[in-house]
Amino acid sequence: MKRIVAIALFTMATLGAATGVLAQQPALRVTVPFDFTVGNKLLPAGQYSIHSSMPGIMVVQSTDNRYNTAIVTTHGNGESSNGSKVVFDVYGNQYFLHRILCPTFQSMNVDLPTSKLEKRVRSREAMLARGEQTLLASN
Numbered sequence: 276m277k278r279i280v281a282i283a284l285f286t287m288a289t290l291g292a293a294t295g296v297l298a299q300q301p302a303l304r305v306t307v308p309f310d311f312t313v314g315n316k317l318l319p320a321g322q323y324s325i326h327s328s329m330p331g332i333m334v335v336q337s338t339d340n341r342y343n344t345a346i347v348t349t350h351g352n353g354e355s356s357n358g359s360k361v362v363f364d365v366y367g368n369q370y371f372l373h374r375i376l377c378p379t380f381q382s383m384n385v386d387l388p389t390s391k392l393e394k395r396v397r398s399r400e401a402m403l404a405r406g407e408q409t410l411l412a413s414n
Contacts, residue, residue, distance in 0.1 A: 302324045302325060303325045303359050303375070303377055303383065304322065304325075304338070305325065306322050307320055307321065307323060307361075310370065311370040311371065311372055312369065312370065312371045312372070312392065313372045313387070314344060314346045314387070314388075315390050315391070318337070318342050318344065321337050321338075321339075322337065322338040322339075323336060323337055324338055328345060331347055331348055332345055333346055333385060333387070346388075347388070348385035348386060348388075349385065349386050349388070350384065350386075359375075359377045359378065361374070361376075362375075364393065366393075366397055366399075366400040367400055367403075371389075371390070371393045373386065374387065
């Protein structure tokens with residue numbers, strides 16, 4: 276099974292500025308330059324705040340409050356020593372949020388489960404036998 280993995284790195288200007296949101300919960304702010312899926316919900320490109328509403332639940336909310344979704348997460352084993360990161364799995368032109376890494380707040384080092392939609396898209400891409408690539412974006 277072939278898949279394309281994209282890692283979007285955003286430094287202090289776009290991500291990693293931990294701020295208080297909703298009852299002073301730590302949050303990450305990120306600018307995502309492409310439409311992406313969290314669970315089974317498609318979110319448009321834009322600026323988002325990512326925070327934990329309670330242990331094991333992450334909320335992704337547009338900064339204009341027009342779009343939001345919550346998803347159950349698992350504690351991730353990944354670590355980031357050079358700033359916060361959001362990791363997307365990419366299949367064709369579809370991006371799926373896969374992992375959130377934040378060295379400042381250990382509770383925000385999480386993995387998101389693979390949705391049924393992502394599994395279907397991954398299978399379809401595997402049948403097309405595309406080569407595997409990695410995309411790294413940073414500023």
